[in-house]
Amino acid sequence: MKQILINGKPQEIEEGASLLVLLLNNGQPTQRHSVSGANRCGICGMGICFECRVTVDGKVVRACQTGCHEGMEVWTDAR
Ligand code: FES
Numbered sequence: 001m002k003q004i005l006i007n008g009k010p011q012e013i014e015e016g017a018s019l020l021v022l023l024l025n026n027g028q029p030t031q032r033h034s035v036s037g038a039n040r041c042g043i044c045g046m047g048i049c050f051e052c053r054v055t056v057d058g059k060v061v062r063a064c065q066t067g068c069h070e071g072m073e074v075w076t077d078a079r
Contacts, residue, residue, distance in 0.1 A: 002070040013068040020045065020052050020063035023076070031063060032077045053078040 001012040006028070013022060020042050023031060030039040031052050042052030045064050052063040055075040 002068075004068055004070070004072045004074060006074045007076060013070075015069060016067045018064060019054070019056070019066040019068055019074065022068055023054070023063055023074075028076060030076070 002015055003010050004013050005011070006023070006026070011022070011026060020031075023029075024042075029041050031042060031054050032040045034040055040051045042062075042064050043049045044051075047062055047065045050062060053060055054063045054066075055061075055078040056066060057073055060078045
């Protein structure tokens with residue numbers, strides 16, 4: 001199995017699987033916090049709401065539009 005890092009912790013992945021689904025299935029329903037501190041999570045699952053923003057390898061991306069690949073480093077709480 002291949003691995004990625006999510007907030008510094010190793011996680012096994014299936015190559016190409018949706019990053020948003022991986023986060024949800026692994027108990028991370030909150031991908032970020034709003035400016036007022038409210039939990040935010042992907043709503044649409046198709047790239048429109050931008051609520052699933054995370055940082056992957058230093059770039060802010062939408063988790064629902066990102067496939068997992070070996071060695072990627074994911075940080076939640078992207079702005
Ligand atoms: S879930 Fe809406 S943009 Fe990703």
